Amino acid sequence: MDRTVAIVADRVGWEERRLIDSAADFGLRIEWVNDESLGLGDAESASLSGYDAVLIRSRSYTRGGLIATVAESARIPTLNTASAIHACENKLTLRAQLRAADVPVPDYRLALSRRDFEKALTELPPPVVLKPVFGGMGKRVTLLRDADTAHSVYDYVEDLGHGFEQASLVEPYLAGGSSLRCFVVGRELVAIAEFRSAGTDWRSNAALGNRNRAVDLDPAVQKIVDGVLDVLGEGIFGIDLFETPDGHVVNEVNHAPAFRAVASATGVDIAAAISRYLQEEAG
Known part of the structure; x- marks a missing residue:
């Protein structure tokens, strides 16, 4: 019998359509829930109610964690978990948790006031x-x-x-x-792509449409990814790393990651990897 999964999101984008299309190959029916x-x-x-699992893909950095909290309280398998989403949506919480677990992150200072800044x-x-x-x-990220x-x-x-909105982080420009x-996906690192800034924009965020290419797995990168998953638990994540003279550091972790650019580059x-994982979780 097919399992039914809800994709909770504010819209159906390219990624959501790919997931809906691929679901049938894994005995799933995926429905969009606004x-x-x-x-x-x-x-x-x-x-x-009636769904065998819920996949949170809200773009909002507040809705996702709140919805996951309520879904979990109703004992519905939820991806990602509320605790993981809350950590990802708060850059300070994520940095602090990763640093405490000896996962490399950029140096930073919390600025809550002019004096802090x-x-x-x-x-x-x-x-x-x-x-x-x-x-x-990459919104409101400013190079000073x-x-x-x-x-x-x-x-x-x-x-x-x-x-x-004033709560900010100050960190060195790498x-x-x-x-x-x-x-x-789960605990498996399924793809790695490098994003490089294009034109005059210094940011290399995938959402900005910059150049990208596939890269081979580096054991040091795998170790960092494993460290992140030890903190957040398994799930579906886009983990963004910056390279420094001392190795890579974790810039941020996206709890509802887009994957069109990564799929294109690699x-x-x-979508199939996610559907396979959903099949396991909904079973």
Whole structure:
């Protein structure tokens, strides 16, 4: 008998269509459930009842973890877990947990105020990167090349952001313009692609449409990925690494990763890998 899986998301994009199309080969039926119309809170989670598993693919950095929390309370197998999503959506929480587990991360300072920010600049002199604690897809990540520019930019953080949005990380600028996206399904590292900044944009985020290519597995990279999974547990993740003179460090982990660019660069059928994993979890 086919198992039914809900993809909880705010829209059906390329990745969701690929998952829906590939599901039948693994005895699954995948249905889209709009994350804006669930009305969760009752003990039975009626809008998610009847599903054998729930796959959270909300782009929102708040909805995903909240929905996963309620789904898990209704004893529905949920990917990713609420604890993993909450860690991924909060860059500070993730950095702190990984550092405590001896997984390499960039040096950073938390800036919650102008005083915090000024102190960070004395300890980590420009050029530095200022990024929101909550957010993704390279949005509001700013390269600050000198102190004068840094203070002017922080004016906007203070004046235009609410307290939730003002929470920021300051970290050294790791020059090079490239990053590795390690795509994990379960505990398996199924694909690795390098993303390199294109044109005048210094960021190498996959969501920005930059150049990419497949790369071979490096045992040192595998060790870092294994360390991340030891902290978060198995699941479906896009783990982004930066290269430094001392080796790679974990920049961030995406709990609802896009995979079109990685699939294109590597030729790996990532949708099939995810569907196979969903089959195991829903069984």
